[in-house]
Amino acid sequence: MALKIIGSGFGRTGTMSTKMALEQLGFGPCHHMVEVMGDPEQLPFWKAHVAGDPVDWHAAFAKFDAQVDFPGAAVWPQLVATFPDAKVVHTERPEEEWWASYSKTIGKFWQHYDTLPLPPDMIDLFGTMDELLAHGVFAGGDRETCIAAYRRNNEMVRETVPADKLLVFTPSDGWGPLCGFLGVSVPAGPFPRSNARDEFWALFGGEPEVA
Numbered sequence: 001m002a003l004k005i006i007g008s009g010f011g012r013t014g015t016m017s018t019k020m021a022l023e024q025l026g027f028g029p030c031h032h033m034v035e036v037m038g039d040p041e042q043l044p045f046w047k048a049h050v051a052g053d054p055v056d057w058h059a060a061f062a063k064f065d066a067q068v069d070f071p072g073a074a075v076w077p078q079l080v081a082t083f084p085d086a087k088v089v090h091t092e093r094p095e096e097e098w099w100a101s102y103s104k105t106i107g108k109f110w111q112h113y114d115t116l117p118l119p120p121d122m123i124d125l126f127g128t129m130d131e132l133l134a135h136g137v138f139a140g141g142d143r144e145t146c147i148a149a150y151r152r153n154n155e156m157v158r159e160t161v162p163a164d165k166l167l168v169f170t171p172s173d174g175w176g177p178l179c180g181f182l183g184v185s186v187p188a189g190p191f192p193r194s195n196a197r198d199e200f201w202a203l204f205g206g207e208p209e210v211a
Contacts, residue, residue: 007068009091015069
């Protein structure tokens with residue numbers, strides 16, 4: 001199996017809703033952080049990448065037709081090179097909206113994940129993701145640095161992905177643009193909606209209370 005769809009948009013840009021939509025359209029399973037959390041076979045690929053070792057991206061995504069969200073969004077240039085026939089769906093939202101969501105979810109998670117009631121294997125996983133994302137993509141995590149990283153990624157996608165292979169998308173656009181881009185029929189029913197703040201924290205036993 002080779003990736004047909006590569007998601008280059010950062011987390012908190014509607015990636016869970018997009019994952020659900022892609023799977024409903026038949027492009028599944030769709031790789032997302034929740035898949036990494038549920039599959040111990042995923043961790044060695046990301047540990048190798050963080051260590052600077054070569055990664056067999058075909059093997060890492062062998063089970064998947066599509067990918068959205070982190071950690072895949074952190075390596076989308078490598079995935080575009082590995083899967084040249086894939087289309088790129090770039091989820092995006094206005095910078096300030098993104099930061100407001102990110103800072104209360106993923107950004108806050110990196111500050112407190114090692115104090116949450118997580119099993120040791122999850123602490124190990126998120127230690128790797130901390131290196132990849134908090135210290136890699138976002139280089140520390142303050143507001144200006146994170147927004148700059150977000151802006152840089154959005155610009156890089158537009159500058160490097162051929163226009164005929166790129167859809168810049170947000171779930172509020174609905175089924176039409178996504179289905180047209182992928183050449184599939186629009187399904188009955190509304191576009192999926194998911195991953196509100198409380199749903200995010202429910203994955204980790206609830207949002208930590210911080211003084």
